[in-house]
Amino acid sequence: AVATLRAADHGFADEIARRGIKERNAAIDGRAFEGRLPKGVRVTTKHGLGTVPEEEVYLRLKASLEKSLAAMRLERVDMMLLHSEIRPDDFEYPPGEPPKNERSTSLSLYRNAVRPAFARLIEEGLIGDWGITGINHAAATMEALVSGPVPAAVQAIANLLDSPGAMNGTGLAPRPRDVIAAAQTAGVGVMGVRAVQAGALTSSFDRLDTHGPDRDDFARAQSFRDLCARWGEDPALVAHRYALGIPGVDTLVLGVKNREELRMAFEAERRGALEPDQLADIEALSLR
Template sequence: MERRDFGRLGQISALTLGGGGLGGVWGSTDRDEAVATVHAAVDAGITMLDVAPSYGDDFEAERVVGAALRARPAPDVLVTTKVQVHDVPPGGDFDGLIRRSLSGSLSRLGRSHVDLLLLHTQLLPLDGSATAAGTIHFSSYQDAVVPAFERLRAEGLIRGWGITAVGHPASTVEALTSSPRPDAAQVIVNALDLNGDMWIYPDVTPDGPALVAAAGSQGVPVLGIRVVAAGSLAGSLDRAVPADHPAAVDFARAAGFRKLAAEWGEPAAVLAHRYALSVPGVSSVVLGVKNRAELAECVAAEARGRLTPSEVSTIRALTEAR
């Protein structure tokens, strides 16, 4: 599998195994199959596992990865986890919250450190307008969260830190360009720039390519997330959702993408992964798979290679047409 530069942490595989599927977020699975999927990913050359305390009931994704790595240690595989810290509604001791969350994650993972700790909370507009539950003001991020992360890195409990870059665009760009800068950013990267239920700013248009460019201009490595738009860019949704659910709405909007995939002789999900892998500036694509069969499809997509610039442009034109 292709290896790509990942800044402070060296090189990582072009594919990263995400924890959403392992935790049952994207449809049902069981512990044995999830653990087997981790082992299959490592065997396929994947060198990063990306989990979070919120992925699954009772921290299931972290427990899966912990069980998998205890059964088959893989010291060269990097592990990423996340922390949610907010001040809407008002938060408290940010440093304490972050440390307690990380301590729990390390215990479940069976590790003395994680390679990357990501802020899993959306940044509010720089002026503090437009608040929503579970968000954080940029000033709190800059003045409290970043220093806490820097201390954890100095103590050796994390090797690097980053952000899930799906908050307000102006604040996210400010976070990517302010010093100290994150060691990585997770950015929504998919063929139609679909943000689904992660987008909370109806008066602002999401622009994933602009965020990838902003990160690249500052040397911040990008992990592409939501590459199949929560299943909306696949051939079918693999879970039942109401007709007005963002995934169902996006699935309908993606009809042209599925038509193009069929014309090119590719399964829609394969083309979606190949597109994300072809976006300049993306270090690795995070997979949302929940079993070995889905993993094998993604590994095969990576092996097919990058799309040509012309093919990427054809797909990008669908965004403007939708």
């Protein structure tokens, strides 16, 4: 993992803060670069805050950040993102979903406490800027982008299915293109995520526990894989190039697990967005 990270010595190093692996990944960043980032490498970190008392927001964000900085052997990161989705205060999730205060941040808490906390961390020199996660609750995300201090960036779904897959448990349409358009209007950068939709847009899944919406998306994308086969192209490569060409998407955040995936990501970047005729063929499949 350390050698793979060193091989990717450009762009963003995105230190993951979820699923209990934040400290491990931050430590890998630290071992790879030993606190001395290569020229041009920028680092982000995330925190899944949820909805907590307002007086705890700054303390929780700073505590999470300080753990990451220590593990990565850095004094600051370029950006810290709110990693819990922003929801309307009165929204209720469908039965069977995790408690709403664990998985999401209320819009009022975001306005009253999260934004000021990030501003304070900037003043302290610990972060360069801040961003939000803009998935699932499109309307609330767009509200967060149009009033008051706005984030430097928003993470938005960017794939040819317009699907967050199993990440969505709201029962709402995700509307990622609307979120991206709102970000453009507000002058907010867009970090595209889920370019291959958790493997649904690849030739096969490599995770045995993949289930539910992601499996459904894989089946729905069969016509896309058939099209790629006719082109003689790797579906994952094509999906990444599609995501790179989505209007308004400024960069992609990729979950690269090995050097082959890293090589493919660099190849997609080198080749750039799809040709207009390729894009037209994909859109003709009516997958979104």
